[in-house]
Amino acid sequence: MNKSVDAIVQVETYIISIPREVPYLGPLKDGERVNERGYLIRKGNRTIYPSTDMTLLIKVTGESGHVGWGECYGIVAPEATKAIIDDILGPVIIGRDPGDAVVIHEDLYDLMRVRGFFGGYYVDALAGVDIALWDLAGKNLGVSISTLLGGRRHSTIPAYVSGLPRATLQERCDLAVEWVAKGYRGIKFAAVVSDEGIVQEMLALREAVGPDIDLMVDLHWKFESSEAIRLIRRLEASNLYFAEAPCQPEDLEGQTKVARNIGVPLALGEEWRTVYEYRPRLEARCMGVIQPEIGHTGITEFIQIGRMAQTFHINTIPHASISVGIFMAASLVTSSALQRVPYHEYQHSVFDRNLAFTKGGMGCARGHYTVPTGLGLGVEPADALFDFVVAEGRSSAR
Structure with missing residues (x-):
């Protein structure tokens, strides 16, 4: 055989x-x-x-x-x-x-x-x-899968801290400062829990972490396009790195309108599964960052999406959801074969704890993921x- x-x-x-x-x-x-x-x-x-x-x-x-x-x-x-x-x-x-x-x-x-x-x-x-x-x-x-995909460009990938799961704004700011002290240079907050106001949260976080940290916001599909534009323009004054998912996922026209009327990259894509969903949005130039979630796409679609985005000179910053680590390993190994990957999302409240349930060379510390190097994914369930x-x-x- x-x-x-x-x-x-x-x-x-x-x-x-x-x-x-x-x-x-x-x-x-x-x-x-x-x-x-x-x-x-x-x-x-x-x-x-x-x-x-x-x-x-x-x-x-x-x-x-x-x-x-x-x-x-x-x-x-x-x-x-x-x-x-x-x-x-x-x-x-x-x-x-x-x-x-x-x-x-x-x-x-x-x-x-x-x-x-x-x-x-x-x-x-x-x-x-x-x-x-x-x-x-x-x-x-x-x-490794990265070899099957044509070769590995990255042995480590910068990680941005996703979410500040604390009850109050002051506690979230304190947690952000802790992550910066650990060596992380990117932090995203979730508008869905910004009870004191999204702009207020951005201002407080910027004051807490200083001018050199990349701050991002996940808007969780909450806004009509004109509302999103007004909000994002206000956040830009605090040096916003990207705005994620301001409009409902099916609103291609709204996404395009937002992207053309703000001064920071629009980040989209965690809920899309195939190149067929990405292509019309890439053609419409309705985003500056794509966020494929490999638990939705698998490796075959993920690498096609990432390489198609490269032809539009758009960055890939993969999304990371709840995972025991297997599709996280797949995301890291596949991302390592792409050129334009400035960050990968880091769901710290999930990833760190669930590392105990996998075996292999994967981790996240001092602001960077370590890409597994073993055969296949390089990671297996414990x-x-x-x-x-x-x-x-x-x-x-x-």
Whole structure:
């Protein structure tokens, strides 16, 4: 058998739910509560979040016994993504060669495109399978995924601190100062929890961290385009680095209007999954920074999106969501093959704690990520992670 051929014999999925003391984005506000399924709705952006670190892990085994690991976006209703893989994608790829990861991704996308499933849970499921196939292919060939993608440009990637999960503005400013003291040069705050006002938070943070730190804001799709322009112009006076997601994701015209009427880069893209969603926005020049989330895109789409952005001379600053570390490793390894990556998001309240559940050469310290160097992803789940596998049929808050 050729070294690159290792027929897939099994595809398995695991819902992971790791408890946390403080919910994602910080303490609950008045009127917010955790419901019987373990979810909460943030009033500031009307978006639902889990009260735990919840995700979907994918294991693909080849006939050689080698294993590829993937992970996809499983923050809410992970049973949906799991069912898509268990019932549709997994059985279809049995017998395929993981070295054909790009071809398999295209074939799986074709399965449901005529039914309108070119986004959402279906493409999230593709992302997890795709990451696992690339991981298995790299292991079979004895190389890192970055080598399969054409080569590694970066052994480290600057990290910006994402979120200041404290209850008051003063506490958030104090936390920002702590991160600066640790060597981090970029910090993003979340408008959804800026109860004292977004401009006031920006002014307070700038005064706290000084003039040389890159400050960013996530506006969480809260504004109509003209409202967003007025707000961002006020934030520019405090030397804003970028403004993220001011308008609703489907509002291409609004995004373009904002981008053309502000003096800082507009950052978009965490919710888009394919080159087909990115292309019209790149053509419209409605952003200066793209933020692909590899838990939505997988490696195949992520690298195509990043290279397409390079042709428009646009920077890639990847998004990072709740992850046990597998798709974070995929994001870092894939980003290492791109040219224009000034930062990668660092979800410190998730990443640092969940490093205990992975093994491999990945970390974040003194303002930089260390890109894994091992075979495939260079990272695998630790045995301790499987203590947090959720039994099927969960029916109550975790």
